[in-house]
Amino acid sequence: MTRAGALLLILCAIAFWGAVAVHSLVKDRSPSVEPLPEYEQLESVDSADLDESSGQLKAGRSGKWRSVRAEHLKVQPRCLACDSTENLNVHHLIPFPVDPDRENDPSNLATFCRDHHYGIAHDPDGDGPEKPSWSAYNKNAVDDAFKYRRKHNLPEYTYGGK
Numbered sequence: 001m002t003r004a005g006a007l008l009l010i011l012c013a014i015a016f017w018g019a020v021a022v023h024s025l026v027k028d029r030s031p032s033v034e035p036l037p038e039y040e041q042l043e044s045v046d047s048a049d050l051d052e053s054s055g056q057l058k059a060g061r062s063g064k065w066r067s068v069r070a071e072h073l074k075v076q077p078r079c080l081a082c083d084s085t086e087n088l089n090v091h092h093l094i095p096f097p098v099d100p101d102r103e104n105d106p107s108n109l110a111t112f113c114r115d116h117h118y119g120i121a122h123d124p125d126g127d128g129p130e131k132p133s134w135s136a137y138n139k140n141a142v143d144d145a146f147k148y149r150r151k152h153n154l155p156e157y158t159y160g161g162k
């Protein structure tokens, strides 16, 4: 092998392992790396998202969602898992794309902070090996939120304020 060939081989090896190292760093970061799908992007937006003529919000979501969400937050004003009042998302236990008829059904809603919305409510198997994904959902989201509370010695969740 020529000297240039050996040098090229070494450079290729460095580039390969560099890429592997960068990939594992990115993979180990917070689970909230997957961007929100459009039908979920209604948690921090204002009435500018309402299409006046159709009365609909983004991605087919109902114009009633904003008031349904506000009513729900009076009952569940904190994250079900960690009690946070920051970056709250109102989660659909049965997701909007799975059953659009339950979009505004109060019994289908649960409050999560942004991290637990993704990390608990959209983790298909809770503590299991599967990773969270916006296209998956946790059928035991509320139970798993309460499991998280017990694990972190948080008191029982109180509805409708402190």
Ligand SMILES: [Zn+2]
Residues within 6 Å of the ligand: 079, 080, 081, 082, 083, 084, 112, 113, 114, 115, 116, 117
């Ligand atoms: Zn939380």
